[in-house]
Amino acid sequence: MAANQSDVGFRSSLGRVRGLGSARTGAEHWVSYRLLSAAYVPLLLWFIIAVVGLTGADHATVTAWIAKPLNAVLLLLLIGVTFHHAAYGMQEIYEDYIHGKLAKTAVIGLTRGACLVLAVASAFSVLKIAFAG
Amino acid sequence: MTDTQAAPTAQRPNRPLSPHLQVYRLPLPAIASITHRITGAGLTAGTLLFAWWLVAAATGAEAFDTVQGVLGSPIGLLILFGFTWATWYHTLNGIRHLVWDAGGALELGAVYRGGFLVWGGSVGLTIVTFIAAFALK
Ligand code: HEM
Numbered sequence: 001m002a003a004n005q006s007d008v009g010f011r012s013s014l015g016r017v018r019g020l021g022s023a024r025t026g027a028e029h030w031v032s033y034r035l036l037s038a039a040y041v042p043l044l045l046w047f048i049i050a051v052v053g054l055t056g057a058d059h060a061t062v063t064a065w066i067a068k069p070l071n072a073v074l075l076l077l078l079i080g081v082t083f084h085h086a087a088y089g090m091q092e093i094y095e096d097y098i099h100g101k102l103a104k105t106a107v108i109g110l111t112r113g114a115c116l117v118l119a120v121a122s123a124f125s126v127l128k129i130a131f132a133g
Numbered sequence: 134m135t136d137t138q139a140a141p142t143a144q145r146p147n148r149p150l151s152p153h154l155q156v157y158r159l160p161l162p163a164i165a166s167i168t169h170r171i172t173g174a175g176l177t178a179g180t181l182l183f184a185w186w187l188v189a190a191a192t193g194a195e196a197f198d199t200v201q202g203v204l205g206s207p208i209g210l211l212i213l214f215g216f217t218w219a220t221w222y223h224t225l226n227g228i229r230h231l232v233w234d235a236g237g238a239l240e241l242g243a244v245y246r247g248g249f250l251v252w253g254g255s256v257g258l259t260i261v262t263f264i265a266a267f268a269l270k
Contacts, residue, residue: 034234037227044224048217048262055266056205059194066190075187086177093170118184125191 033088036081043078063129072130076123083119087112165248169226172219179216217262222255 050071054062065071090111098104159167182204189196203209229247232238238247 034231038231041224041228044220048220052262052266056201059190059197062190062197066187082180082183086173086180089173090177093174115180118180122184122187125187128191 029088033085036085040081040085043074043081046074047078063133066126066129067133069130072126075126079119079122079126083115083122087115161248162244165226165251169223169230172223172226175219176216176223179219182212182216214259214263218255218259221258221262222251225251225254225258 050065054065057065066075091108094104094107094111098107186200186204189200204213229238229251238244
C-alpha cells in the first residue's frame with residue numbers, strides 16, 4: 001500500500017477508483033501543435049497576400065500561379081498544416097464538451113477522416129495543376 | 134494536501150461559489166478566449182471553401198467560374214468577409230496564445246491590452262484586406 005499512499009495526492013476518491021490521470025503522453029503532442037501553429041503564421045500570411053493579388057483572376061491566371069514550383073510547394077505545406085491544425089483543434093473542443101465515450105470517439109474520428117479527405121483532395125488538385133495543367 | 138474526502142454536505146466548509154455563466158458579465162479576456170474557439174471552429178468549416186476552390190481549379194475553367202461566381206455574389210462576399218475577419222482574429226490571438234505558452238504577457242494588464250489589440254487589429258486588417266483586394270485594382 002505504500003506505493004498507493006504516495007499516489008494519493010490531489011485526487012478525489014472517485015478519480016482514484018476510476019484510475020483516471022496522466023496517460024504519460026501528451027506533452028509531445030502539445031509542443032508539436034504549438035510549433036506547427038508558429039510555422040503556420042508565415043504560411044497563412046503568404047496565402048492571404050497571394051489571394052488578395054488573385055482577386056477576380058480567371059482560371060488560366062490562377063492555375064498558372066498554382067503551377068509555379070514555389071507556390072505549389074508552399075500550398076502543399078499550407079494544406080498539411082491547415083488540416084492537421086483543424087483536426088486536432090476540433091478534437092480539443094470535442095473533448096471539452098462531449099462526454100459520452102462513444103459519441104466523443106465517433107465525432108473525433110469523423111472529423112479526422114473528413115480533414116484527411118479534404119487534405120488529400122486539395123493536395124491532389126495542386127499536384128494535378130502543377131504536373132498536368 | 135490530502136485527498137478530498139467525500140464529506141456530507143452539512144460538514145463542508147462554507148466556500149464561495151463561482152458565478153454561473155448566465156448571471157455573470159464576461160470580462161474581455163473571457164470574450165477573447167471563447168472567440169478564439171468560435172473562430173477556430175468557423176475556420177475549420179471554412180476549409181470546405183478552400184478545398185472546393187482548389188478542386189474546382191484542378192477540374193477546369195467551368196467549375197472554377199462557378200466557384201468564383203458563388204464567392205463573388207453578395208452572400209459569397211459576406212461569407213468571405215466573415216472568413217477574413219475570423220482568419221485575422223484567430224491568427225492574431227493564436228500568436229498571443231503562443232506567447233502565453235512560452236510564459237510571456239500573462240499579467241492582467243497585458244492580457245487586457247492584448248485583447249484590445251487583437252479585436253482592433255483583426256477588424257482593421259479585415260478592412261485593409263478588402264480594400265487591397267477590391268479598391269486597389
Ligand atoms: C497562423 C494562424 C493560426 C495560429 C497561429 C493558430 C494558433 C492556434 C493555437 C495556439 C491554438 C490553441 C489554443 C489553445 O491553447 O487553446 C489554436 C486552436 C485552434 N485552431 Fe488555430 N491557429 C491558426 C489558424 C487556424 C486555422 C486557419 C484554423 C482552421 C482551419 C484553426 C483552427 C483551430 C481550432 C479548431 C482550434 C481549437 C480551438 C480551441 O481549442 O478552443 N486555426 N490555434
